[in-house]
Amino acid sequence: MTPLVTIRNLSKSFPGVKALDKVQFDLLPGEVHALMGENGAGKSTLMKILAGVYSKDSGEMQVNGHPVDITSPAHAQSLAIGIIHQELHLMGHLSAAQNIYLGREPRKAMGLLLDEAQLNRDAQALFDRMHLALAPTTRIDTLTVARQQMVEIAKALSFKSRVLIMDEPTAALNNAEIDDLFRIIRQLKSEGVGIVYISHKMDEIQRIADRITVMRDGTYVDTVPASTPMSQVIAMMVGRTLEAVDKRIPDTSAHEVLLDVRHLHRGRAIRDVSFSVRRGEILGFAGLMGAGRTEVARAVFGADPVESGEVWVRGQKIRLHSPEDAVRAGIGYLSEDRKHFGLATGMDVAANITLPSLKSWLQWGVFLNQPAIRQVAQQMVDKLRVKTPSLAQTTRLLSGGNQQKVVIAKWLVRDCEVLIFDEPTRGIDIGAKSEIYKLLHELAAQGRAIVVISSELPEVLQLSHRILVMCEGRITGEVRGDTATQETLMALATQRTPDPLSVH
Template sequence: MTTYLLEMNDISKSFPGVRVLDQVTFNLTGGEVHALMGENGAGKSTLMKILGGIHRRDGGTVILKGTPCEIASPSMAQSLGIAMIHQELNLIPHLTVMENIFLGREFTYGRSGMINWGKMRQESVRFLSQLGLSIDPGIVAGELSVGQQQMIEIAKALSMNAEILVLDEPTAALTDREIEALFTVIESLKANGVGMIYISHRMEEIFRICDRVTVMRDGHTVGTDRVADTNIDKLVKMMVGREIKDRFPKIDVSVGDPKLEVQGLSLPGKLHDISFAVRSGEIVGIAGLMGAGRTELAKALFGVTPVRQGEIRVNGRPVAIRKPVDAIRAGIALVTEDRKDEGLLLNLSVKDNISLPNLKDVSSFGFVSRSKETGISERLISQLLIKTPNGEQKVGSLSGGNQQKVVIGKWLETNPQVFILDEPTRGVDIGAKKEIYDLMNQLVSRGVAILMISSELPEVLGMSDRILVMHEGRIAGEFARGEATQENIMHCATGGGKHHANGSESGR
């Protein structure tokens, strides 16, 4: 008989008007990594928030090491040996790294209440070094990159000596080197008997580090299987209730004249002499390691970070882009890497978010037409299959995949000539990914030019007509669709040399 570290039996949870969990069952043994998978909105996060003491369940039982328990608060969950690494960062940006790691658990000199900063620094260095990090514990957390902040969250969880560790999309913002360091730590924790619940939409990670997988759909448990006994096609069918035969449904489109031309674009310390073109009906992927300058390029093209050196042409005409409104007028749209902070106003409705870039189309003489707003939002909700009760729903309450559809939808209405997609499927389930890829196909079929930035090499390889590789703020190489592989892209991304579409290669 299997002895479980954690059992969650027949867990149910409802919010006003919505049943989110319906008799969900999940269990975890010590020393295993158990994947929890499902589309956005399947109920995974709600189930974990019940385990973490954030939500109270309506029904069912939670059993820890054979003993039923009530987890009434996050602090109680921590005292029971449960640590959570949330997809959304929970660091306090104005505090130092070590203050964040030991927040509420500071080392003190006896009962004096005086903080032992030396001990905190020493212990912080110990946990950071486990992750291969040499970050100064005294640096302010807000000064770190998103990937580094995610690693600080992981170090914080390690410092709790948890018996159960929940990792929700832990690699979404990490570099390849940081991911490898995390996987090494996971193997070490497994050897020490820690049970881990791993939530990710990256199939390759599931098959690499997980022992079992449980799939949820629409608030129900669909099934549990050993990872060694399943495959991608089976998991996808369990998640979405249907087969998705082609993960990357790229279509062939006749490529036309250049829609976007960039010549000699530079930004001190970030971008150096960037030149390329994207043609009508073409998807050009941009690959590279974190910090290579991909997002900086996207923001420069959209006027978020104006550049003074170089030329941008749209449809053959030079355009001066000093701020985002200039880019919008020129026919450029940008889906940002961080949808929550840069792409959406979470406290506003779906309808309001869709209307923001399109105010001239829904207003007259300075007054917004609510009927026009409603008409546009209802059409896009239907077209993009956005799961929401109506357009009045706050966008912050939607799942990640549906939020991403809102971000894309608000730009569709501007009828862009050039669509820049920065990590368009980050944190999005496989069903919603397929819908986004289908939408990309529709856009290029209409002659739109797409510039797609992605950290997922299978996505870049699967959806691009050409691939540009960035390294240290430069275009380090270019690959035609037929010749690109993960190996030669990574070789180029790490500074291994320039490779051009004609097959020539030269050192940097």
């Protein structure tokens, strides 16, 4: 069988970074080929070269057995190579259908007019094929990230791609949406489409992949069948053994209550939510996407208003009008949407880590202690293994997972007693995940109160001392971190209460 794609000895450098060093890869018709490796290993770069976004420095590429030099995204599309990028690229003010057919809209009246009706019919046909209940005319900026992702997939399908690259497609999808995506992938496979699947989620790789190629630090490690034990794949990825996280739950019952949330309420999103966290405690929030966990976090952080309820920090009631109020009271919030709230992508790594806490580096009220700032930033970069050529690198140029590490570093440096982490390890590789778990345990042991929201049940279980489960805006249960199982959490996460409006 002629491979759809063959890559040999491919190399690519960016200023200060050898992103790819003599990498090889091939893709067969009808296979799902997973590409795995730690943050910054070069996965996205390799695929961007195949998709014509970057040009290679050296090496050979073949498509259907013919040597090619892919020079632009349009060139890649003409070779039936489609890519769904790690970052979404949609236009917020346009409709779903307009985004899909941007620049190649169907025309009528001899090409003079846009054929809106045809445009929407074509998009509807794609959505039908995906079993996606979405009106083609919906504006993109009214959709959740998950649904925007689905539109990106529809767009890639619209190009009739024979090669489909998916760069972390499920990072923001819930389980039902992942099932939908996998169904579409299986269908494409049966049509002979080859799929490159990049993900840090091991369970997904095991479910969907046929082969796995592992990369490390810009080099090719090996290609193995997906039935290879995951521990072996992880060892190939990280090149070291991972330390297990200590999972003993400390007794914090006599510790001071740092955060006390009382009867928060807002419409249907937050329904009478109360909880408290003590010094040294890690409180996990589990639940399905849309259960209201992020809404609660944003309300506690003063980012969204509430109708009623109070937030107390160290026994004092705080004003809840803005994030500034919350930070002043010692509450930090790492948002799930790092692109919009977490990162100044045009600034360098050191600035992103230290700017929000610059006040602590004022000397005699005036001078900034530059060496101390750099030292703190460097410590964080080392500790979290942020892959960057220097502290002066613009964060936009870091790989997706490394950008996330910078946001985490920023909140770790800020001196907050209460830290709320919303999906802290989204897009983060398995090695860095365990580093972050260790850090959170350290922070708790130092006497902070930590709240962790995560959609990954194994993560909530591994991290939390105590777990609250939410469903439809309310807390449906509380369990200890050492006795809970995925099953108990799932049962609570789907414990719907009858809707009072629909009861007759």
